[in-house]
Amino acid sequence: MSSRSNPAIVVRGLRKTYWTSNKKGLFRSEKQAVEALRGVSFDVRHGEVVGLLGPNGAGKTTTVKIISTLLLPDSGTALVEGFDVVKQAKEVRKRIGIMLSVEKGFYGKLTGKENLLYFGALYGMKGERLRKRVDELTDLLGLKAMKAENRLFEEYSLGMKARLALARALLKDPPVLLLDEPTLGLDPPTARRIRELVTDLARKEGKAILYTTHNMFEAELVCDRILLISKGRIVAEGRPDELKAKTPGLRLLTLTVRGDGVTVTSAQKVIESIVGIKPEVKEVEPSILEIKAKLSKLENVVDEVIKAVTSAGLEILRFRVEEPTLEDVFIYFTGGGDEAR
Ligand SMILES: Nc1ncnc2c1ncn2[C@@H]1O[C@H](COP(=O)(O)OP(=O)(O)O)[C@@H](O)[C@H]1O
Ligand SMILES: [Mg+2]
Secondary structure (H helix, E strand, O other): OOOOOOOOEEEEEEEEEEEEEEEEOOOEEEEEEEEEEEEEEEEEOOOOEEEEEOOOOOOHHHHHHHHOOOOOOOEEEEEEOOEEOOOOHHHHHHHEEEEOOOOOOOOOOOEHHHHHHHHHHHOOOOHHHHHHHHHHHHHHOOOOOOOOOOOEHHHOOHHHHHHHHHHHHHOOOOOEEEEEOOOOOOOHHHHHHHHHHHHHHHHOOOOEEEEEEOOHHHHHHHOOEEEEEEOOEEEEEEOHHHHHHOOOOOEEEEEEEEOOHHHHHHHHHHHHHHHOOOOEEEEEEOOEEEEEEEEOOOOOOHHHHHHHHHHOOOEEEEEEEEOOOHHHHHHHHHOOOOOOO
16 A cells, blocks of 8 residues: 555656547548647645646546556556556556546436446445445435435436536545546536535545646635646646736726825835836816826835825825736736647
8 A cells, every 4th residue: 555645646758649630522532640748747635635627628538548557658657556557457456536528438227326326336346335435426416315316317318417527536435536428518517516515525634635726716615636638738736826926917096096196106016016017097076186106126015105105195095905816827828728739
């Protein structure tokens, strides 16, 4: 058994290129390379949810498939609790639960519960232990409460299918979970239930969870740490608040002040000397002005600015600091949207 103090997932320099053939007329086709991963490295520890956050085509599913032994990398390594995904695939499979956003492999003519019993048997579970585990999981995932456990899979809604897929990933009670866009397209109550469960599984049961999403709001809710992935590379990494702090100039301080133009001009200069960027000034009413200052420094300079403005002779009526959103952070690190390549 591997030590719990070592990272549950260790990924180093993963590269993967897909080759596709482009038809060029009737008999000619041209090979085209898509570099899906261009050297991806990260760790996931037991007890933490790590988000792999990036737009469609960034390389999230490719990363998950390699760690779950479904796809071979061209180079680089991935270890799950110390076992190599290429050389020790069988050991890796014993330790992981996988949930892919497009769930295949369930049997339409079996009920949800029968599907779980079937997969449990396939994983080498049997008897009372298997029945008890299936019972626990249909309860935990709310399938019992929805009276869905004894309905045929082919009659399931998307939300029920997702709940069943997560139940299947948890059957063996694996220490490592790989969840690929687990809430994609789901109704809000199911998405919320899944997010709650994910955080509980990490906090209370110490599971290591890799959670992919293109949804910034969700990443911020669920993840202890976020890896921003763009075009096959991790472009930034940290806790949501750390990532925000790494993006200078995105925090905006707005001061509404009473005073005359001359005083404001001198206050503007003082603020510029503190924050490094000239603030914008707008008159909102006669002798009421709004000063908008981007905070370029990472330290908290708000107190300093307020003190300076007050001693310049302006009366502060209101002040507000707006934090950047994760979306702002993503645009800052990637230069924006399109992952086409
Ligand atoms: N089987 C495949 N054949 C060719 N290209 C692929 C294949 N799977 C993924 N790709 C390409 O690799 C890149 C990364 O894809 P993927 O890992 O699925 O990204 P994500 O999950 O972040 O949307 C994309 O440009 C995608 O079009
Ligand atoms: Mg994907």
